[in-house]
Amino acid sequence: MIVIIDYGLGNLGSVKNTLNKLGVDSMISKSIDDIKKADALILPGVGSAKQGMKNLKKRGLDKILINEIKKGKPFLGICLGMQLLFSTSEEGNVKCLNVVDGKVKMFSSKLKVPQIGWNEVRIKSLELRVKNLFKNVLDKSSFYFVNSFYCLPDDKSVIVGETEYEINYCSVLLKNNITATQFHPEKSGQIGQQFIKNWIKLI
């Protein structure tokens, strides 16, 4: 059972719809018990980092998530759900979950912010796990992005996908049991569904 974490933010319905289409068992839940029992977790994301952390803390989910991630439970963070994994975010200057060292920064305003639309992901690693994550997904495939902020991991080896928006930034991260994407696979048509299917096979 995959648990999609309900923290009062995010397009939970979209993620659930995609998993339903793939025929995968999942539930939307904020229950600590469900999260502990889950085979894998998805932290979706539409919202601000400040509100996101506030909501996680209010429900007592921050500590549980950190624990489950540290225990090695497969985890997928999407968009804000990726950013919340980092140490800090410039969005509201908040401390986040700190399971990935690094920070979340705002795009400079030379381009339009937020970045909204379809942009290419370049695969940055030839490792077998990365190959499997991108199975049947060509290099430079387009995914759907909606973000004003981007992640800057301290350890560059966790960056497995990069996207250009004025700068090259980390759009896919793989660190042990943690997978995270800045784009929304659940909104990226067939290619996004393939990506989620690949992630499910990895776990």
Add this chain to the structure above:
Amino acid sequence: MITKRIIPCLDMTEGKVVKGIQFVNFRNAGDPVTLAKEYDKQGADELVFLDITATTENRKILLDVVSRTAKNVSIPFSVGGGIRSIEDMRLVLENGADKVAINTGGFNNPKLIADCANYFGSQCVILSLDARQVRKNRWNVFINGGTTDTGVSAIEWAKKAVSLGAGEILLTSIDTDGMKKGFDIELTKTISKNVNVPIIASGGAGKIEDFYDIFKKGKADAALAASLFHFGELTINQVKNYLRNKKIPVRL
């Protein structure tokens, strides 16, 4: 590189997709779910769904139609019409929308834009702005489904809404809407120059060249069209292939 988006728009009333001319004379264009599925298959970059009579009829948006449509698409789905509170926005998101367009509700209560942006993030708050030219280089904001001239400059309102937290502007020209004589390039270019968020140009697409013009001359980030696609005059793929040949970045 980020690509320019082609977005079919489903204007809804009483559970059916309709298309009007300059916000009146609506004709039926079919079932929303069927159309949404078709556009998803054709390679649309996003879908926009507007309940165009929710405000004027003083009722809530049709959540069951939102939910049925959302279940059948795999691309971003924006919803607007009759949004007056954070709770309205939360319900629409919960029913499968990814972004929410705020129009009259935000104009009458600008704090709504700030509240929604603070809560859900700017990236999911679209300012839906209906404008009409009142004299040379002057466009006013119209609300209540285009029926009320607010007397406020579209440029000033766009700037204010962005400063409050709107992350994108769906800009509809009432002058060009449904006329099929091309997008409103002057209006779009003017607003695009004055704010730093993506602009979705809407109203007036009549032929394939109009899409090139609105990206090249109008500086739009996305182009929205309805009747052209609903009545099968052009497919999304035709438009995108044409644009790619003209060196406009699109997703194919």
